[in-house]
Amino acid sequence: MRRVTNFSAGPAVLPDEVLAQARDEMLDWNGSGMSVMEVSHRGKAFTRVAEQAEADLRELLQVPDDYAVLFLQGGATMEFALLPMNLSAEGQVVDYLVTGSWSKKAAKEAASVRKVSVVADGAPSRFTDVPDRAGWRLDPQAAYFHYCANETIEGLEMHEVPDVGSVPVVADLSSTILSRPLDIRRYGVIYAGAQKNIGPAGLVIMIIRRDLLERAPASLPNILKFSAHAAEGSMLNTPPTFAWYVAGLVFQWIKRQGGLPAMAERNQRKSAMLYQAIDASGFYRNPVKPAYRSWMNVPFTLPREELDAVFLKEAEQQGLMNLKGHRSVGGMRASIYNAMPESGVAALVDFMADFARRHG
Ligand SMILES: *Cc1c(COP(=O)(O)O)cnc(C)c1O
Numbered sequence: 398m399r400r401v402t403n404f405s406a407g408p409a410v411l412p413d414e415v416l417a418q419a420r421d422e423m424l425d426w427n428g429s430g431m432s433v434m435e436v437s438h439r440g441k442a443f444t445r446v447a448e449q450a451e452a453d454l455r456e457l458l459q460v461p462d463d464y465a466v467l468f469l470q471g472g473a474t475m476e477f478a479l480l481p482m483n484l485s486a487e488g489q490v491v492d493y494l495v496t497g498s499w500s501k502k503a504a505k506e507a508a509s510v511r512k513v514s515v516v517a518d519g520a521p522s523r524f525t526d527v528p529d530r531a532g533w534r535l536d537p538q539a540a541y542f543h544y545c546a547n548e549t550i551e552g553l554e555m556h557e558v559p560d561v562g563s564v565p566v567v568a569d570l571s572s573t574i575l576s577r578p579l580d581i582r583r584y585g586v587i588y589a590g591a592q593k594n595i596g597p598a599g600l601v602i603m604i605i606r607r608d609l610l611e612r613a614p615a616s617l618p619n620i621l622k623f624s625a626h627a628a629e630g631s632m633l634n635t636p637p638t639f640a641w642y643v644a645g646l647v648f649q650w651i652k653r654q655g656g657l658p659a660m661a662e663r664n665q666r667k668s669a670m671l672y673q674a675i676d677a678s679g680f681y682r683n684p685v686k687p688a689y690r691s692w693m694n695v696p697f698t699l700p701r702e703e704l705d706a707v708f709l710k711e712a713e714q715q716g717l718m719n720l721k722g723h724r725s726v727g728g729m730r731a732s733i734y735n736a737m738p739e740s741g742v743a744a745l746v747d748f749m750a751d752f753a754r755r756h757g
Pocket residue numbers: 407471472473474475499545547548549569570571572590591593
């Protein structure tokens with residue numbers, strides 16, 4: 398068996414230990430003679446898995462009691478539509494900060510539900526910078542303020558939570574959740590698709606201040622209401638049980654690594670190693686303003702486009718996989734989520750230096 402070094406942006410690498418445990422428990426989970434995905438989501442055994450996963454996530458992120466934790470499905474994209482439906486009423490405005498492809502998509506989807514006001518748009522910088530805070534057109538009456546903390550495609554991360562006064566902050570943390578400690582109290586809602594930093598695709602984690610659950614109009618179908626999911630422990634219908642179980646294994650793995658402070662230190666070291674190699678090379682380039690460079694997704698270009706295919710082919714020969722950048726940005730992108738070991742980044746940096754020597 399050969400495990401490669403997987404820089405995929407998502408679905409993305411999971412810790413070997415987690416995959417090995419899932420494998421070992423696949424046919425006979427907990428001495429039940431069944432797989433975890435073959436049992437009732439309402440049975441005692443799965444209930445324990447679900448509750449433990451929530452408890453571990455609450456511990457990792459230090460989630461206060463007045464926030465609900467939901468395990469939902471439909472991807473982060475589903476939340477793009479459900480957030481305005483649940484958190485705002487007809488006639489209200491919702492504020493969106495556009496800093497890259499994902500926040501742009503979120504704003505577009507919300508616009509099919511509510512009147513969206515774009516607070517500021519980073520498109521003129523080609524999403525390499527965040528528009529100056531002084532120029533943001535914030536509406537103090539907005540139902541909420543939405544932003545994407547880490548733009549997975551452009552590799553642009555806002556390392557601080559924006560201060561927008563008393564308007565609740567709603568944050569898409571799909572590609573940065575659990576990479577560092579967070580102050581949950583700064584947010585009204587955070588949400589994240591699982592397939593970047595948590596576990597298998599199909600699961601979305603949402604952490605929502607309980608008073609916001611009450612905002613949904615009564616006319617909204619139950620299955621679309623965050624409050625109904627919260628009231629039923631995210632088991633209004635059958636949840637993605639296997640994904641929930643694997644997410645729980647990942648939470649326990651993070652705890653064994655020393656929790657989020659340890660993840661943050663490691664992630665900062667990994668990204669610094671890679672950015673330093675890019676900046677010092679005189680060969681590779683990352684266009685993002687240093688203050689907003691992502692810890693998780695590191696795009697970079699080569700001096701000549703015709704080198705891209707050679708780079709990818711030689712990287713693959715060394716087991717360095719999935720480095721092709723998003724088609725909208727071009728070049729390369731190394732996604733270095735929690736489960737990417739420092740040795741994986743070191744191997745990439747060594748390969749990049751050698752490639753630059755041969756082609757520079
Ligand atoms: C991947 C991603 C999404 C979309 O997730 P889906 O699960 O495919 O809906 C949304 N936002 C961000 C920041 C992402 O990285």
